[in-house]
Amino acid sequence: MSGRVAVIGAGAWGTALACAMARGAPVTLWGRDAGVVRQINAERTNRFYLGAAELPGAIAATTDLAEALDGARFVLLAVPAQTMRAMLTAMVPHLHANMVLVSCAKGIERDSGDLMSEVIAETAPANRAAVLSGPSFAADVARGLPTAVTLAMADEKAALAAAEALSRPGLRLYAGGDPTGVEYGGALKNVLAIAAGIVAGRGLGASAQAALTARGFAEMTRVAEALGARVETLAGLSGLGDLILTCSSAQSRNFAYGLALGRGEDTSGLKLAEGVATAHIAARIAGDHGIEAPIIAAVADILDGRLGVDAAVSALMARPIRVEGQ
Ligand SMILES: NC(=O)C1=CN([C@@H]2O[C@H](COP(=O)(O)OP(=O)(O)OC[C@H]3O[C@@H](n4cnc5c(N)ncnc54)[C@H](OP(=O)(O)O)[C@@H]3O)[C@@H](O)[C@H]2O)C=CC1
Numbered sequence: 661m662s663g664r665v666a667v668i669g670a671g672a673w674g675t676a677l678a679c680a681m682a683r684g685a686p687v688t689l690w691g692r693d694a695g696v697v698r699q700i701n702a703e704r705t706n707r708f709y710l711g712a713a714e715l716p717g718a719i720a721a722t723t724d725l726a727e728a729l730d731g732a733r734f735v736l737l738a739v740p741a742q743t744m745r746a747m748l749t750a751m752v753p754h755l756h757a758n759m760v761l762v763s764c765a766k767g768i769e770r771d772s773g774d775l776m777s778e779v780i781a782e783t784a785p786a787n788r789a790a791v792l793s794g795p796s797f798a799a800d801v802a803r804g805l806p807t808a809v810t811l812a813m814a815d816e817k818a819a820l821a822a823a824e825a826l827s828r829p830g831l832r833l834y835a836g837g838d839p840t841g842v843e844y845g846g847a848l849k850n851v852l853a854i855a856a857g858i859v860a861g862r863g864l865g866a867s868a869q870a871a872l873t874a875r876g877f878a879e880m881t882r883v884a885e886a887l888g889a890r891v892e893t894l895a896g897l898s899g900l901g902d903l904i905l906t907c908s909s910a911q912s913r914n915f916a917y918g919l920a921l922g923r924g925e926d927t928s929g930l931k932l933a934e935g936v937a938t939a940h941i942a943a944r945i946a947g948d949h950g951i952e953a954p955i956i957a958a959v960a961d962i963l964d965g966r967l968g969v970d971a972a973v974s975a976l977m978a979r980p981i982r983v984e985g986q
């Protein structure tokens with residue numbers, strides 16, 4: 661499977677993915693902001709989202725969806741999860757059935773509880789859906805630093821062909837046949853990264869940080885498995901891999917959001933933290949299914965102002981003693 665690549669969304673991730681893709685072939689990049697698009701084409705930078713990073717000349721940016729999608733075989737969707745449905749709806753008139761729609765977003769739709777692959781299936785049922793997720797900061801990918809992520813489709817053979825077609829020097833794609841697991845991994849790690857940031861911001865220590873990450877991994881695995889994912893997927897790049905990355909670095913916007921919360925600082929001017937919207941719906945889904953998810957529930961309660969950080973920590977520490985792994 662080969663073919664031209666279109667990237668939808670000229671924020672940090674979309675622009676970084678376009679940089680990676682341009683190392684193999686020309687790529688079109690759709691952005692909604694004419695100023696950003698002009699800057700990418702004329703100055704080869706996207707300063708607001710990627711600072712001084714120099715963008716390859718093989719990226720053709722446009723605000724015109726029809727132009728961006730024309731002739732594309734793979735369409736990488738890199739807009740925030742809560743805007744994915746509207747974005748796809750606008751794209752539908754320009755889609756052809758042979759285009760593979762690859763969600764690169766990490767989140768659960770807040771109103772419906774849908775994963776991004778489900779949003780694709782509902783809005784563009786004639787197209788095949790894929791998901792791409794794993795430990796990958798946009799700044800690293802834009803610079804061409806070595807990165808490995810998973811591309812999953814319900815059809816594993818098709819995923820392998822797509823992973824081969826989209827791998828580039830510096831960006832190695834592993835194929836997977838469990839999109840549900842890959843998506844829950846990517847979405848839930850954002851919620852746990854907020855929790856890790858809170859722990860750091862509150863100055864609770866490195867031991868608490870490690871415990872939170874390990875118990876967070878147990879929790880995300882439990883939730884995802886109950887919702888149809890394979891446990892081994894969660895132990896891969898788009899579960900454990902991404903959890904380790906984002907629970908340990910203030911470069912993560914979700915971690916940085918939690919850090920501010922833990923320090924009692926204002927979060928209103930901060931960059932996109934997908935875990936905020938996902939925390940609410942993930943807590944609701946876990947509650948509805950009777951899945952034990954105390955950290956996710958605590959993050960949702962803190963974000964909603966129902967629980968203070970110290971009370972949340974006390975409550976987590978006071979839970980009944982149990983056998984680890986159950
Ligand atoms: N940044 C990263 O390191 C990574 C991010 N991701 C995921 O990628 C997704 C996108 O994140 P990221 O690029 O970082 O976010 P950014 O905030 O950097 O960029 C978001 C982009 O989406 C655009 N946008 C926002 N709302 C809409 C809308 N309603 N319709 C169309 N476009 C819209 C923004 O346009 P405008 O500038 O005009 O507001 C901007 O170009 C998230 O789900 C994130 O979790 C995944 C892996 C790595």
Ligand SMILES: O=C(CO)COP(=O)(O)O
Pocket residue numbers: 766794795796797798850853902905906911912913914915932933934
């Ligand atoms: O998903 C990411 C890295 O894999 C980016 O994390 P943040 O959205 O928290 O910055």
